[in-house]
Amino acid sequence: MDDAVVMFPSPAIGHFISMVELGKLILTFQPSLSIHILIVSAPYSAGSTASYVADVAATTPSISFHRLPTITLPSSTNTHYETLIFEVLSLSNPHVHQALLSISKTHKIKTFIMDFFCFFSLSIASQLNIPGYFFFTSGAGCLAASMYFPTLHQTTTKSFKDMNTFLNLPGIPPISSSNFSSAVSDRKNKAYEYFLDMAYCFPKSAGVIVNTFAVLEARALKAISDGLCIPDSTTPPVYCTGPLIVTNNQTDGDTECLNWLESQPSQSVIFLCFGSLGLFSMEQLREIASGLERSGQRFLWVVRNPPSDSESLDISALPEPDLNSLLPDGFLDRTKEKGLVVKSWAPQVAVLNHKSVGGFVTHCGWNSVLEAVSAGVPMVAWPLYAEQKFNRLMLVEEMKIALPMKEDENGFVTGLEVEKRVNELMQSDSGKSVRERTIAMKNAATAALSEGGSSRVAMSRLVESWKH
Template sequence: MASGSDMDDSSSSKLHVIILSSPGAGHLIPVLVLANRLAAKYGVRSTVLQVTTAMSPETNLVNLPIDKELVETIRLPPVDISNLVGPDTKVVTQLCLMMREAVPLVRSAVTAMDRRPDALFVDLFGSESLHIADEFNMPKYLYCTSTAWFLALSVYCPILDEKIEDQYVDEPEHLKIPGCKPVRPEDVVDPMLDRGDQQYREYLRMGMEFTLCDGILVNTCEDWEAKTLQAFRENESMKSVLKSPVYPIGPLTRQVEPTGLKSEFRDWLDKQPNQSVLFVSFGSGGVLSAEQTRELAWGLELSQQRFLWVIRPPTKHGVDDAFFTANGGAEDDYLPKGFIERTKNIGILVPKWAQQVEILAHPSVGGFLFHCGWNSTLESITSGVPMIAWPLYAEQRLNATMLVEELGVAVRPEVLPTKKVVGWEEIEKMVRTLMAHKDGQAMRDRAKQLKTRATNGLISEAGSANKSICKILSNIEAKHK
């Protein structure tokens, strides 16, 4: 199988794959990053099918440069699930319903193509479209935009469902997955928190459908999850559940924009000492309570460490100019009175959104307090930045445990932030540990080591990520012939 620079002269340069993306920026970004990778290094053409809704404005904010010659993005007509959901319908259920309603749209898009594509890739919520590949006699692959550990839990959950009768969170012992690190009951993914909810049934279905693929791409690194990836290859109990090969292809992340940071961020960051700034951001869905926001503010202030905080006011409040002034009335609602004025020399507040990749790559940034989303995790490690893990939802508790206990590049609160408010004393201690203590420097050194090894896996012809993608493309090419 040709790879790298000689790929253009091989028949693989003619390969055309479809990649299906769920709604939401967090799902679309890793799909576009994969499409760009396939184009830039392997000459593969991709058509990204983006499932949309009438209420998904955050997707429009994705301004990720793509290879316009080899990557095409098609926004499918919006799906409407308003008659299928209620006020208590969980996020995973909503996403599954959206992707289910989109199946005919995906089929129509494939049918309308001049030439049958050579393979179909779907993201985690797109597994119900896998059978479309069978209809068109195409190989089918799952793109897992999370960890191999999350994948192991997902495909093994139907077995756990048979073995365990009560709620997983009430189990006295860790949940055992063959060949993998056991899962603490409190770390299970959101759909496993309530076995009586529809999203749990959807999650079980997804786990079973994942096993029907010709292969599974995981946006992780061989070096980071060697034990779990070995379990997929060698553990007989795991192999009896998942017969499909698992390919570590990461870490694939957004690249730093050549245009750089907005001047208001760059000018401030440029004035700060090297590795002295803590970047604080909880992603597009990370909104803290008013009480927790105040505690976080106190902890940041009393730590006396520099910070750049992307702040989203509690849900009941709107963002207005008054919030970002020293004497604005909104400040008193969820920030300590006078906080902005007192911290103006060491901190900067940013409303709602900032250029995360560019900020993490800036030399003055030395730590990241965040929600443990996997996209953000990859961006932090590949910038060599250690973390304060603050998991909020989805599989983020798993990610936090992996960062702290397996990779050794993060600290976290003693009690999950979703269970109780984290006090300012503990926040101050975590910030000081990460930014001003020898333990924080050790984590920073470790993050840089992980970055170097991961980069080698991507750019080296013998690297695990490169070998994985070459194997996938060889299999698709063989089927194509």
């Protein structure tokens, strides 16, 4: 029987694409493998993966996709999106078991790689004597904090939201209790329990694969390898194999913004884009607009419709934004010589790699961070959800490749703050320092993926271990 690797990504689009890219990378090291990817339908829509899946299936025949039966959640289910994903993945466990049994009839499954959200399935891999690995789609700093989570849990009975203090965790800068994801800020939240259960599973795995590279997060990785993050158990091997970035399908017929960039001076444009779930109120959009206009900087800004008032988490159901009604009167006309506003989507990797782009205002999603680092583009960090406040801490305090956007206690950012940070990044000495540091990390990322580089060596070692 042929050897196979089975992969189980979270349905969140960023998690899903990163894992498929990992599968493609594995094939470059061992082309004889077949890769089988299990697909779970998301409990909400945050962008379709259909065209991406079709492209991969057409261009990489060694990768096949297996769609698991759709899970219907009870109507009373919590609408917190992390909780929804955990519950769908938990209920999918019998289908995962069946899929592994089915694939094993025709293939020898060498390993089972699951997104850390899919930790429920580690027990199935153990039952079937298949080595189970976690794929961690955020950085090593976030992994260090996740591994240390049970220790934090045992040292206090307070919720993070009630602490109002700084915490010292191994391998990362002191972190404010308010910088933890909202999903774990309240001990009574079901998501808190899920993340805690997930953290307890790390020592039971055969290893953790992380989408990062050694130079970017050296201190966090040392804390993990020294056993400081899991003091009461065994730390699994950690393999840094990044940066994994999708580069195909980056224009998708939308060349307006790339054509516009062609006419702009080198490194003169600030790019603003906030991910698949990054939605702002009309009031916040207008503050961003006023800050950009007052800054006088050239800009390319991706604008999406504000969230609807309904309880729906179906982001794809939002209509195209009406820019004239959302943005200040006359804004588009007054800024047309220096700025371009595009609706809903832009080819982010292609934009970041364009010579005219000199800065990136980002929500700090980890894939976006790696895309900016790989392009050598410095950032202004404006976190919105998930672990993004934590990522801002790492980008600003540890890696020093971003400036922080400062929000009020309600998460609102004024136009004055937008103006200040954009100008600081593009014109000041601190912006220059961040730019130089980012370019150094770009070179380190290139080296990590080159022959003999740290990420290639780690990937080679991992794939080699499956041959025995």
